[in-house]
Amino acid sequence: MPMRLESVTMADMPASAAQEELTELSLLIQRAQHGDSAAFGSLHERFARSVHAVLLARLRAADADDGLQETFVLAWRRLASLRDPSALGSWLHAIARNVARDRRRDLREANELRPELPGRIESSSAEKDELRERVMEHLRSLPDAYKETMTMRLVEGMSGPEIAEATGLTAGSVRVNLCRGMGLLRELLEKEGWP
């Protein structure tokens, strides 16, 4: 049975609307490439959530925050090399994956990969923190395609169509990633007696 799509992504928009959106993005990128930091700020605003999700799917929250900063600093420096405006999202996400990989390596080398979970529970808040980290660990254990999409959806609060637009994936692919990712996550959580 074909999937039902209630919302539209850029790919589903009428050609003129999608073109308008792409033109706006292209203009922002061009302005940023010429040193317009306000334009770069707008790009940051558009993509911060999805980039943060890519990092959070691989790093602890505090490291993901730092990684977000590093990703956009690198993007600012390398923006001149971006030729295809429609690839901005996937380009930023690729930088974020490299940043996450380097940070994980640095942390391993520095022997700083501390356990994610607190050693003891001191309050209901600490209990919730522990549960949150445990769920995040399960999310991070999913295959790449699922963990990024699921983090964008469950942590960053992005809808499927928003994820499709940010990643450049088709709406159908995002929906499949969400359904399969949720299925896998559910299995892992059920083993722990969730909820």
Add this chain to the structure above:
Amino acid sequence: MNDDYLWNKTGRDREVEALEELLSPLGHAARKAAPAPVKAKARGVWPVLAILAAAAGIALAFRWWMPVTTQEASLMIRPIAAGQIDLKEYGTVQVHEGAVVSVIRLTDEKIHLRLERGTIDARITLAARPRLFQVETPATTCVDLGCHYTLSVEADGSTFVHVDLGEVAFVEGGRETWIPKDASCRAWPSRGSGTPRWDDARPELIAAIEALDRAKPGESSAAAAALIRTCDQKRDALSLWHLTNESDRAVADAAWKKLIELIGVPEGVDDARAAEAAESWKRHLESSW
């Protein structure tokens, strides 16, 4: 199973909603909006934040750059023009005209700036624990170990530090170059840190250091050997100490031999090359000049 809520948030799915509620505090928007609680032991981070933000606000010429989230607050970082950044009990940073400085990170653990080009004078007090204050440049990261120093970055990203008081370190990856009071050092974006030397180093030593720092790949071992031969005074131990970290084993061995020949091994150190002996070596070096 209906996945409408998972897809576009229409309808209800209590399981997904519960997960959203649990995980949303980790999201970018939530972390940016809600400052993390300041730990009881925190030492005046909020005043520092406020002061740095204010310092950025009075910049003579600036432009918005990009939003940055720290553990305590969200702020916009922007290049800071000439002026003074008051770090209160931690000291001050004088930003020279034409310098481009950005605030990178402000937490309990670290105050990080980035100097893209130009010059700053950092006057960091003893209230700041070593390594709290760090300045990233295109070539290296200058890590404060409790001191006063002047840091300059040229248009090509090459970096120069002169230390007036205390000590700093240039850090690139796992490599650390120690630069004490009255010494200076350069670093380059493609090569990292050069060799530290005293301000009043002998001309022949300066020439040997510059030859090594500018040597092409394949020529550096010979240049290092020449520098080691030139080192014949106790004060030259500063440059020799740097060479003991050379990746070329023969160079490192020769540097160790000459270093020990000039100033001996620190008291109480059994294995001179052990990483744990580094601090003893630094104190030993300090006492030798």
